[in-house]
Amino acid sequence: MTGLRPYRAIASARFxxxxxxxxxxxxxxxxxVFFGLVLIMVYEAFYRSAPAVRPMAFAQIxxxxxxxxxxxxxxxxxxxxxxxxxxxxxxxxYELARPVDLYGAWYARAVAQRTAPTLLRAAPMAVFACAVxxxxxxxxxxxxxxxxxxxxxxxxxxxxxxxxxxxxxSVLVNISLMWTVAGxxxxxxxxxxxxxxxxxxxxxxxxxxxxxxGLSWLPFxxxxxxxxxxxxxxxxxxxxxxxxVRQLGWTVAxxxxxxxxxxxxxxxxxxxxx
Amino acid sequence: MPQIVVEQLVKTYQVAERAPxxxxxxxxxxxxxxxxVRALDGISFAIERGELVGxxxxxxxxxxxxxxxxxxxLVPDSGRCEVAGRVPWQQRxxxxxxxxxxxxxxTQLWWDLPVIESFELLRDIYRVPPDRYARARDQMIGxxxxxxxxxxxxxxxxxxxRMRCDLAAALLHEPAILFLDEPTIGLDAPSKLAVRDFIxxxxxxxxxxxxxxxxxxxxxEALCTRVMVIAGGKILSDGTLAALRGQVTRERWLTVDLAxxxxxxxxxxxxxxxxxxxxxxxxxxxxxxxxxxLIRRVTSRHAVRDxxxxxxxxETIVARLYAAHGGGEAGSEP
Amino acid sequence: xxxxxGLYRAYxxxxxxxxLSYRASLVMTTIGIFLVTASEFVAxxxxxxxxxxxxxxxxxxxxxxxxxxxxxxxxxxxxGRGFDVFGDMVKTGGFDRLLLRPRSTVLxxxxxxxxxxxxxxxxxxxxxxxxxxxxxxxxxxxxxxxLLAGAIACGVCAFLGLLVLQATSAFxxxxxxxxWNAFTYGGLTMSRYPLPLYRPWFxxxxxxxxxxxxxTYFPGVVILGRAEPxxxxxxxxxLAPLAGPAFLALGLQVWRIGIRHYxxxxx
Numbered sequence: 107m108t109g110l111r112p113y114r115a116i117a118s119a120r121f122x123x124x125x126x127x128x129x130x131x132x133x134x135x136x137x138x139v140f141f142g143l144v145l146i147m148v149y150e151a152f153y154r155s156a157p158a159v160r161p162m163a164f165a166q167i168x169x170x171x172x173x174x175x176x177x178x179x180x181x182x183x184x185x186x187x188x189x190x191x192x193x194x195x196x197x198x199x200y201e202l203a204r205p206v207d208l209y210g211a212w213y214a215r216a217v218a219q220r221t222a223p224t225l226l227r228a229a230p231m232a233v234f235a236c237a238v239x240x241x242x243x244x245x246x247x248x249x250x251x252x253x254x255x256x257x258x259x260x261x262x263x264x265x266x267x268x269x270x271x272x273x274x275x276s277v278l279v280n281i282s283l284m285w286t287v288a289g290x291x292x293x294x295x296x297x298x299x300x301x302x303x304x305x306x307x308x309x310x311x312x313x314x315x316x317x318x319x320g321l322s323w324l325p326f327x328x329x330x331x332x333x334x335x336x337x338x339x340x341x342x343x344x345x346x347x348x349x350x351v352r353q354l355g356w357t358v359a360x361x362x363x364x365x366x367x368x369x370x371x372x373x374x375x376x377x378x379x380x
Numbered sequence: 381m382p383q384i385v386v387e388q389l390v391k392t393y394q395v396a397e398r399a400p401x402x403x404x405x406x407x408x409x410x411x412x413x414x415x416x417v418r419a420l421d422g423i424s425f426a427i428e429r430g431e432l433v434g435x436x437x438x439x440x441x442x443x444x445x446x447x448x449x450x451x452x453x454l455v456p457d458s459g460r461c462e463v464a465g466r467v468p469w470q471q472r473x474x475x476x477x478x479x480x481x482x483x484x485x486x487t488q489l490w491w492d493l494p495v496i497e498s499f500e501l502l503r504d505i506y507r508v509p510p511d512r513y514a515r516a517r518d519q520m521i522g523x524x525x526x527x528x529x530x531x532x533x534x535x536x537x538x539x540x541x542r543m544r545c546d547l548a549a550a551l552l553h554e555p556a557i558l559f560l561d562e563p564t565i566g567l568d569a570p571s572k573l574a575v576r577d578f579i580x581x582x583x584x585x586x587x588x589x590x591x592x593x594x595x596x597x598x599x600x601e602a603l604c605t606r607v608m609v610i611a612g613g614k615i616l617s618d619g620t621l622a623a624l625r626g627q628v629t630r631e632r633w634l635t636v637d638l639a640x641x642x643x644x645x646x647x648x649x650x651x652x653x654x655x656x657x658x659x660x661x662x663x664x665x666x667x668x669x670x671x672x673x674l675i676r677r678v679t680s681r682h683a684v685r686d687x688x689x690x691x692x693x694x695e696t697i698v699a700r701l702y703a704a705h706g707g708g709e710a711g712s713e714p
Numbered sequence: 715x716x717x718x719x720g721l722y723r724a725y726x727x728x729x730x731x732x733x734l735s736y737r738a739s740l741v742m743t744t745i746g747i748f749l750v751t752a753s754e755f756v757a758x759x760x761x762x763x764x765x766x767x768x769x770x771x772x773x774x775x776x777x778x779x780x781x782x783x784x785x786x787x788x789x790x791x792x793x794g795r796g797f798d799v800f801g802d803m804v805k806t807g808g809f810d811r812l813l814l815r816p817r818s819t820v821l822x823x824x825x826x827x828x829x830x831x832x833x834x835x836x837x838x839x840x841x842x843x844x845x846x847x848x849x850x851x852x853x854x855x856x857x858x859x860x861l862l863a864g865a866i867a868c869g870v871c872a873f874l875g876l877l878v879l880q881a882t883s884a885f886x887x888x889x890x891x892x893x894w895n896a897f898t899y900g901g902l903t904m905s906r907y908p909l910p911l912y913r914p915w916f917x918x919x920x921x922x923x924x925x926x927x928x929x930t931y932f933p934g935v936v937i938l939g940r941a942e943p944x945x946x947x948x949x950x951x952x953l954a955p956l957a958g959p960a961f962l963a964l965g966l967q968v969w970r971i972g973i974r975h976y977x978x979x980x981x
Contacts, residue, residue: 127889129887129889129890130889130890130892132890133889133890133891133892133893134892136893136896137892137893137895137896137899137900139896140896140900141896141899141900141903143916144900144903144904144912145903147911147912147913147916148761148768148907148911149761150911151768151769151907151911151912152761152764152765152768153765155765155766155767155768155769155770156764156765156766156767156768159764159765159766161764286739290739290742290743290746291742291743291745291746293746294743294746294747294749294750295746295749295750297750298749298750298753301753302753302756302757307753307754307757308757308760308761312760312761312764313760313764314760314763314764393979394979448810451814452813452814453810453813453814453977454977454978455974455977455978469977472813472816473816473817474816476813476814476815476816477816479814481814483811486806486807486808486811488811490728490732491732492731492732492733492735492736493728493731493732493735497728497731500724501724501725501728504720504721504724505721505815505816505817505822506815506816507816533735
């Protein structure tokens, strides 16, 4: 697969660069722990106040929350600042002179941007939520192991699919920057959608009943909600195939529309003369 | 009494040393190793009102530490420093109202606003009375030819235009002392000349004391009657350019254009320092061999088309001085 | 001659004119921020929609707390932006420029960046506050209205104190500033729900260390006319907000220490 070599090189160079931000990761870990604790206390209070309502067991909620905090950096929530600079400065016109496919190059960068910070943050977060919480007497808030090996395997598979999906969304965010003014607003809407509709801000099963079908068919549920519910057993392990089909279907559609938009954006850049 | 007095000024920094790798980073969290760097190692000098002093040295020599101490940003460890009768870091606000500072690399103007609005904001910041502001502003507009730039947002100015505006901005409160940090960096030739001309007039006509740090020796040659050289936190030289030259070397250079590109040239009292085809550059000590004598010898032995004698450029002098003190980045000595 | 307030006005006016030179982008990001923050309220609404109430608090009651903390934070964020981005300023040496000017550094930083687009957040907070004021069962009196305004002003001080402390820590470390997000954004999230639903140790942090609960929850209980279940005396709702300005004063003292450190290390 020598055709992929430049893209692998782009991804791995970027990956190594991003791994340097260990201090920021450590600070981020503390913030994530804090947010996780606040959210769990809030859900706990609601669960105790209305014992009859059970869209998802409380133990499943805590697991869901910690997974979200651990994998936060995997969401397509921020733009690639270097790409923004190239677009804003007009230097993007020179990208046409490079012998690599621009979409592929941006996708490779997105892969690094979504994996490196996640790797730095996820492991210590998992240690805290699985091991430290029970030790300090907060065992009922912990990140529980998956109920079965099948759920664990399904989680691994769907998180991998969530990653490719998230990268396709990330590239789309970067592409939107080519429409300067509209881009600013689009980036923000994207960020909001990614955090609210993926289940980061509030687990999707807690959203109103009437919204459930719509939420689960949007691409964002494939980022966090569906994999997390496979992990905590809220979705049966037998349904993994269906989830993967949804995630990959969205990925293909988003890559297709991303390529189309990038083509239009580049034509604009050329017409405007960089 | 001199306007600026510096005596035995010392400033040390603690630099954290971190072992490489993840293990080093983790260990650094628990116990940090520190190394002490003496940025200023007991420097002393005095500057009279109205002097125009060049302050040069390799990167990391202590130039900006000195300027920071003189401008009241930085508190030194020990030593005495008085500027216009004040200790800069003890009375920061009173002190900085009397000085102007220009950084060639960073503008102090508001990026998205027209130049004139930055001027007005600085008027409010420095509490300049309206009549004094109007006078200073109009003088600057005249001297620096700013009239066509006043309504242009700073982000749209060329580097040279911006530097002219920055100079004006630093002088609206009519400071008695002006610190310039690389004011000509990155400028094209006409802009450089305009900036130099302005600095000279400011100093000559209005008696403003100017302290100029730069890496551009042409700035120094064009402007400064006095040069201070700092390296490794110590002042290596302080005096006129001629004195600086004399301190480093008596050497002079004889450049000859030989008729034949491959003729061997061999002079016992001179060394070949550069050769480019027929053009040969010889270094000699004029006290060991008189220039006229050396020229006679060379022209008698070789067919010479042209020749001239010169002092080594000031860059070379300075580079040698830095190198002799184990200084900095000056490895490009010819 | 410009006094401190005059200079602040000049700074703010300059900052506003700067932003108006990118008008279209400003409108877009303001709307964007409005929608982003509105989505935060969606989460609160969804929980009440599911569960009906939490510890006897209904949505309009919780919305009062939400509105108070959102408006406080929005105002603080608009005027204190200079402190928020202070880490970059130290890194690039931009702070030296402030020290070279004959004015207080706090005043210069407050004037640095008066961010208009934060009005998106302010609008959202005011809307929620409006909803709480009319949808709930608040028995409005002059005293309660004054308390609301005062608590919001004290809330601005409390959040500003946090930003000042965050900025001060930039004198020692730059790459770990994200730690403060736990207190600013985490504190903002915390203050949207009634304090009794948190564990005692957590409450203690936001009452006694970072007094965000003092500027939202305690006055909120008085405005709503609810019984206070944590056993605070009735007068607490009126006095607790003063912890906000006190916290800011403390932050400014630490800021002075930070500047002294910066000027002696130059780092």
